[in-house]
Amino acid sequence: MPAPQPKKLVSLTWETAGWRRLLRFLLPSLLGVFLFLTPVYVSDKWNIPVGVMAETVQSWSAAWLPGIMTTVMVVAALGSILFRVFQPHWIARSAIMRPLFDLSWGWLTFRVVGAIFAAMTLWEWGPEAITSEVTGGTVLFALIPVLATWFLFASLFMPLLMEFGLMDFIGTVVHKVMRPLFRLPGRSSIDAVASWMGSGPVGVLITTKQYEKGYYTQREAAVIATNFSIASIAFSLVIATYIGVGAYFLPLYGTILLAGVVAAFICPRIPPLSWKPDIYYEPVGKQIDEEVPAGKSPLTWGMEQAKDQASRASIRGVLKASLANVLDIWLGLIPLVMGLGTLALIVAEFTPLFQWLSIPLIPLLTLLQVPEAEAAAPALIVGFVDMFLPAVIGAGIESELTRFVIAGMAVSQLIYLSEIGILLLKSKIPIRFWELAVIFLQRTLITLPLFVWVGHVLF
Numbered sequence: 001m002p003a004p005q006p007k008k009l010v011s012l013t014w015e016t017a018g019w020r021r022l023l024r025f026l027l028p029s030l031l032g033v034f035l036f037l038t039p040v041y042v043s044d045k046w047n048i049p050v051g052v053m054a055e056t057v058q059s060w061s062a063a064w065l066p067g068i069m070t071t072v073m074v075v076a077a078l079g080s081i082l083f084r085v086f087q088p089h090w091i092a093r094s095a096i097m098r099p100l101f102d103l104s105w106g107w108l109t110f111r112v113v114g115a116i117f118a119a120m121t122l123w124e125w126g127p128e129a130i131t132s133e134v135t136g137g138t139v140l141f142a143l144i145p146v147l148a149t150w151f152l153f154a155s156l157f158m159p160l161l162m163e164f165g166l167m168d169f170i171g172t173v174v175h176k177v178m179r180p181l182f183r184l185p186g187r188s189s190i191d192a193v194a195s196w197m198g199s200g201p202v203g204v205l206i207t208t209k210q211y212e213k214g215y216y217t218q219r220e221a222a223v224i225a226t227n228f229s230i231a232s233i234a235f236s237l238v239i240a241t242y243i244g245v246g247a248y249f250l251p252l253y254g255t256i257l258l259a260g261v262v263a264a265f266i267c268p269r270i271p272p273l274s275w276k277p278d279i280y281y282e283p284v285g286k287q288i289d290e291e292v293p294a295g296k297s298p299l300t301w302g303m304e305q306a307k308d309q310a311s312r313a314s315i316r317g318v319l320k321a322s323l324a325n326v327l328d329i330w331l332g333l334i335p336l337v338m339g340l341g342t343l344a345l346i347v348a349e350f351t352p353l354f355q356w357l358s359i360p361l362i363p364l365l366t367l368l369q370v371p372e373a374e375a376a377a378p379a380l381i382v383g384f385v386d387m388f389l390p391a392v393i394g395a396g397i398e399s400e401l402t403r404f405v406i407a408g409m410a411v412s413q414l415i416y417l418s419e420i421g422i423l424l425l426k427s428k429i430p431i432r433f434w435e436l437a438v439i440f441l442q443r444t445l446i447t448l449p450l451f452v453w454v455g456h457v458l459f
Contacts, residue, residue, distance in 0.1 A: 032160030165306030
């Protein structure tokens with residue numbers, strides 16, 4: 001009987017390894033696509049599976065989730081004070097715990113303020129300006145439960161999109177479209193779709209993690225976070241329905257998409273975004289190469305890149321990173337949302353600041369023949385604080401055309417301090433408060449004529 005052929009054994013081993021690498025890329029990535037990028041129709045609305053899980057937990061825990069998150073914020077504040085005063089070794093030596101509690105005095109102050117505001121609002125103790133249902137009550141009972149549940153599942157499952165080759169595959173395949181059109185890597189399309197199908201903060205979270213891993217430069221990360229983190233279809237429908245233009249949702253959302261593309265084309269080419277340097281996050285350096293070598297197709301090269309990335313992914317490392325993401329959001333971001341969000345709403349509700357700031361918009365709205373220009377102008381500025389406030393202010397306006405414009409602008413302005421703004425300011429992406437304000441105004445001026453034009457056509 002002839003001896004076994006070593007060559008066949010080598011070939012069999014290579015094929016087995018090849019299929020194993022392919023499945024290691026495909027199975028987690030397809031699960032990530034299903035969870036984050038696949039629309040499902042549940043409870044009479046479109047959503048994504050991650051959103052369904054988040055909203056299910058949110059509905060089950062609606063009565064006690066604000067109390068849980070208040071406890072989390074108090075623990076975060078006390079832990080940060082403890083580390084600042086005593087610097088215990090069990091925190092100082094932990095790669096996960098130290099970044100959570102080792103804060104500058106500025107961020108520590110905001111974390112403590114957030115915990116105090118949460119406790120005051122939960123127990124209805126203190127000045128009404130803080131505990132009112134339109135200030136602290138909105139943040140603690142409406143915004144934070146949404147963020148806490150969404151970020152819980154998004155942080156847990158986000159590595160399925162990022163760590164197993166999907167970003168590498170998509171980035172290589174669509175690189176030649178995204179680079180000339182938006183001056184961005186192809187993988188940025190995943191950030192946009194995740195926002196579109198899920199929520200804007202989830203898209204920002206993906207972008208910040210990609211920057212920290214060396215896949216985006218400072219300019220690219222800032223551009224993606226401020227131009228591609230669009231509000232989801234579901235939330236856009238909520239805004240349209242609340243303000244009374246739900247019957248025109250299809251043309252409204254079509255205009256939102258068009259306005260988003262136009263703004264994403266213009267804003268990266270003008271300051272302050274055009275001033276951002278193409279420098280990668282220094283601790284890791286550049287970790288990306290979407291250029292296709294000569295002799296290979298984008299599809300083939302993208303598949304090779306994806307399988308290489310998937311083979312390097314460590315399940316243990318992914319689980320550890322997921323846990324760290326959840327803790328960072330709950331202990332780090334949520335207190336800031338409570339503190340800064342409440343302060344911003346106090347300014348919006350109890351001071352005339354935004355009415356003053358909106359005065360220069362009145363002549364522009366009048367020129368564009370927008371009815372009730374004086375009533376509409378503050379709604380276009382107050383969106384800088386929170387995306388739902390324009391709908392609250394605009395709901396009482398009689399003109400359907402004006403309410404249509406306000407609804408579209410509320411979704412398209414993107415830079416909301418209560419969510420995306422705070423997430424960006426806290427992230428390692430080098431972007432300042434004044435830059436966020438300028439980008440907000442740029443997006444307002446760029447997209448406003450489009451909504452007014454469509455509004456005049458419809459009404």
